[in-house]
Amino acid sequence: MSSVLTVRGGVPLSGKVTVRGAKNLVPKAMVAALLGNSQSVLRNVPEIKDVEVVTSLLQIHGVSVLKDPVSGDLTLDPQGATMAATAQIETHAGDSRIPILLCGPLIHAIGEAFIPDLGGCKIGDRPIDYHLNVLRQFGAVVEKLDTGIRITAPNGLRGAKISLPYPSVGATEQVLLSATRAEGITELVGAATEPEVIDLIAVLQKMGALISVQSDRTIRIEGVRNLGGFDHRALSDRNEAASWASAALVTRGDIYVEGASQRDMMTFINTFRKVGGGMDIEDGGIRFYHPGGKLNPLVLETDVHPGFMTDWQQPLVVALTQAEGVSIVHETVYENRFGFTEALVRMGANIQVHRECLGSVPCRFGQRNFRHSAVISGPAQLRGTDVHVPDLRGGFSHLIAALAATGSSRVTGIDVINRGYERFIDKLTGLGADVSLGRDSAGLSR
């Protein structure tokens, strides 16, 4: 039996939610603690699945991870780090994308790494070729096994001149986590500069790393022999914040998102304003609301930072189903991030997905059979239906569509949403949503 969330639509979400540390930073800062020779403290840690997975992976490698029962702050002590049994590591196959980032830190800490098959959202192929090339350039030996990969470095890791074909967030973090204690200098050209990448650099700098970021996507790292611990408050989750902002628009609601940071969300804020959303920006958070009247359609392209973040795309598409006119969204980061629209169409949305690049700049996915552009015509009256969560943001998008729909919806597969949204059912209830959690004994069809 699995959980099923029954959502009765038609209630505008209204009230306050708090977002804590970013899913795309916190687990990586936990991994960075392995590079230190003393304990680290990480603050503002959310209770999400990816944090649980990395806690377990670190613990089976002998790292002590203690959680403050009141604040949730983590104290991580890597001094007992040791090789874990392969069978134990394999239990985390398919859980998350973070394990690939353990390669460099485990090599520095214990000389080798075994990495299970990765998980994460199925929104494209999500290869790890950049990661493996980066590791090889540092002098690592990568062996592909049936259930994962084994990495060794017989001569240690040495700094390298690396150029990424695309500013991948994960591959940039792979370089950072491998280079800080590698011998010599590393120069990374074509780096990602997302706020979460910069916050990871801040963590590493606190530990004693020497890293400089240039304005042309070049990062220079001077390897040091030893790093200490850190005490860091994670930046807040701009992707969760943007999701709640879209939820406010979709349900004609009014949500104060405590912890939302203007600086990390500037591109989102511009877009939200163009759609016609209302907002009050404060130091401690942002109030996002539907001001009444019509929403405006728009033409939008996802991109690497400082462009419009791909993780903001799916919830915003639901808001665009409510705009008056035709919107075009060109997804240029992942080749297959519109699968979730199929359920929206069943709910009454008018969305067509196309193979062509319907944006100002042709992207890597043009002429390659990927349905990566969407045309959305609105406003559409959504109707409740049965949906199965396809991925993290797609699942949240289905939830907010169901909340705006007439009638009720049954949503299965909701555990996926716990990967990135802390206590989302409590938050929805706190905002006035009419939802109830039950058991799906009938085995709802997908």
Ligand SMILES: CC(=O)N[C@H]1[C@@H](OP(=O)(O)OP(=O)(O)OC[C@H]2O[C@@H](n3ccc(=O)[nH]c3=O)[C@H](O)[C@@H]2O)O[C@H](CO)[C@@H](O)[C@@H]1O
């Ligand atoms: C845990 C985490 O932080 N996840 C985020 C991270 O994912 P993640 O780090 O996996 O995303 P990347 O930035 O690496 O991926 C961007 C693009 O590069 C491609 N690529 C990536 C690596 C590689 O070895 N080969 C390759 O071809 C991917 O298929 C994708 O098309 O950044 C994404 C882009 O901001 C976000 O959507 C994810 O929420």
Ligand SMILES: C=C(OP(=O)(O)O)C(=O)O
């Ligand atoms: C794609 C996402 O996450 P991940 O990289 O962890 O799958 C996301 O957060 O939307």
